[in-house]
Amino acid sequence: MKDPILTREYLKRRSFIELSARDRAKCLFDSGTGRELAGPFDRIESPWLAMQDVTPEADDGCIVMRGTIGGQQAVVIAFAGAFQGGAIGEVSGAKLTAALDLACADNEKGIRTSAVLLLETGGVRLQEANLGLAAVAEIISSIIALRRHAPVISLTAGTVGCFGGMSLAAGVSSYVVMTRQGRLGLNGPEVIEEESGVEEFDASDRSLIWSIFGGQQRYDQGLVDALVDDDADQIVKTVRDLIAQGVPPVHRSEQVDLYRSRITALDNSRQWNPEELHSWKNQNKKENQ
């Protein structure tokens, strides 16, 4: 039976997942400092969706806010997972890239500005395929330019998760933060099932999905820097601490030899189970010693 005190704590906390993308972005800033840039009333919406009979959104599902976090300048870019699965189109991609580039320019002027990406996205928006792919390339190069100056933090709280090209954006970030409810992966479960068959991956098996893509597994594999609860206050504190920590000495995506050796050590002649993946990082460490 559950401890009633723990239940009370659970009920008292402020859920982050239940917040809208705009409220998620807003709550990260020092009180009253967050202001939205290129918001819904600027009506920078996708010109491609209406042509394909899809209702556009006035902010194209991408919320950009600027303010201070822990007293330091920061920009937060949040994707609304509810709109088109948070997928990246021409406009939302350009908003993200422009925000990162402006932050980079500020850093070059001596104003230290960090970036926080709230990634709830299936990747590229299929209705804007090539433009979405180009956007992902721009986003990655903008993250790499910015992360030399100030940390770029990717946060995937759930429940959409972060997949496709945008998982690469998370991969090149300075820090990755996840909840247990969040998911992170290049190919999503349904893509794997469609490409390789249900024997390879059963996309209807939710426990299998979370045991592979879930925040806990990604944290155990060393691909996530902080595993947090679905608690807005804890997430705010974690983001603040990571910004204060500054740029990491070595970025994860720079450790090519380490990750290449892990991939080489992986025996892909058989199916791995989630528990083995869990200890993959440690096994690899032992082999290297």
Add this chain to the structure above:
Amino acid sequence: MEQFEFNYPAKRKVLKKSHIGVVGSGDLEVLLEPANDAAASVRIRTSAEGFKSTWKAVMDRFFGQYDGAASIEINDAGATPGVVLLRLQQAVEASER
């Protein structure tokens, strides 16, 4: 996707704009702004086709109670009439806060 516009008379000025909701399945986004003239208008874009008379009925009911000179835009992804009314009321509440 279908698009239509309805116009209604208004009695008082709207001072603040407000934005509510998201264009997610079964939901909608409402953008409410002060209108330039002394009347109200609502422009609707919806992914569910063939419901113009239902939209008209929902708007008639809403503007039967609301008399602000607002210019409203709705981007809809298949919300039910109840959700539409709730979102409109939320938008009004946010604009009068």
